[in-house]
Amino acid sequence: MTIRTPLYDEHVKLKARFVEFGGWEMPVMYSTIMSEHHAVRTKCGMFDASHMGEFVLSGKNCVAFLDMMVVGNMSTLLPGQARYTLVLNDNGGIIDDLIVYRRENDFLLVVNAGNIDKDFGWLMQHKPVDVFLENISANVSLIALQGPNSQAVLQHMIKDRLENLNYFNFFKPTFTNINPSFCLLARTGYTGEDGFEIFISNNEAVALWQALLASGVKPCGLGARDTLRLEACMPLHGHEINDDITPLEASLGWAIFWDKQFIGREAIWHQHIHGLGTYLTAISTESGVPRQGYDIIIQGKAIGTITSGTFSPTLKKGIALGYTNSKLTVGTALQVLINDNLKDAIVVQRPFYRRKT
């Protein structure tokens, strides 16, 4: 039995094709992945990301608790600031990646849809009695407005000025036409473009979606969301990261604040000192499309596996992330086994795509 977001009827009206994702029935595309991808890179598009999970963490010791549960430094976050971080298990494996939003008196944690129950259980299991955790996922919708025109489009609907909102900052906006009981507007996203993520109470989610649609914003599905995030080399839990992959292996060492205690620190410190056995590698192919599960091959030997692969609508060639058993320099020639054919590939710099600022 799959779950539907409050925007499900809107997707049906737009003749979306649906896919099951993490237990959710989500739109994979409305028109084509290619056209939705290009809309986000050149104008703007919107995604229903209401399947994402939202927790509120409060209590007077919530900062110290959160610092123990994630790899980043949460004590320096100021109200209105957000940070990407990771929850590790005792072995240093990534239970989930999440964005933490620091509010005046509490934190909003935004976690992956497929990990909501696992994350909530893990946090509940470790929290002291004077820290409070509430799962508000069922009450909150999330619309991601992404692309270079996002600010101009959204500004028409919001009384506050958006040009002063920095990347990874957020506030509670005042809309011109709707009055949601809960709203948080953040300059964040999962596409590699400028854009916003709008957390909004379910009762006004449809109104916001329809207003954006009326402004000419192109609805985009999970298909384009995946190609966009992969071009930008943003990891996806279940692919580049999972409970058996550490942040160092996933090239997420930049997110670690070592000068504190946190769960998993000992294991990854050991790895930090003794070195890695597996390395995140970005490759591209001129012919053929590399996909998840395909072997990465050098001189006839499988030396790794692809975790995410696609045709890149921006670069017009195959791109993939995967893990290899040695660290390969950019330019290394290798092969990928695609549909029983060995196709030439090359190690490239991450990310595949970076927007011009």
Next chain:
Amino acid sequence: MNIPQDLKYAPSHEWAKQEGSKVRVGITDHAQHEITDVVHVELPAVGKKIKKGQPCAVVESVKAAFDIYAPVSGTVVEINTKLENSPELVNQASYSDGFFFVIEASDTSELNTLMSPADYAKTLQA
């Protein structure tokens, strides 16, 4: 959906057109619509012997790869080299410039086992 009257159809959404002892093969309008943007086509080599019902080509969309099955047995005598640089022809002209290959059929009577346009149309309604 566009289902030309002069073609035969496989349940796996390939079309076959008899040209004497040869059979031209492609995918249907319905198939290209379901696949959406075709970004790569992996064709068999000219000279390859293929067997009815066996996978012999791969169509890649942004999101997924789809096997193409031989509608009849025979030897590949021509492939659509235009698809290498213009895979979008499969979307734009699935029954003409977007064809995949031509087979020298080992037995053209195999075409009789394929579906008529009317029968194929029915499978799409089901």
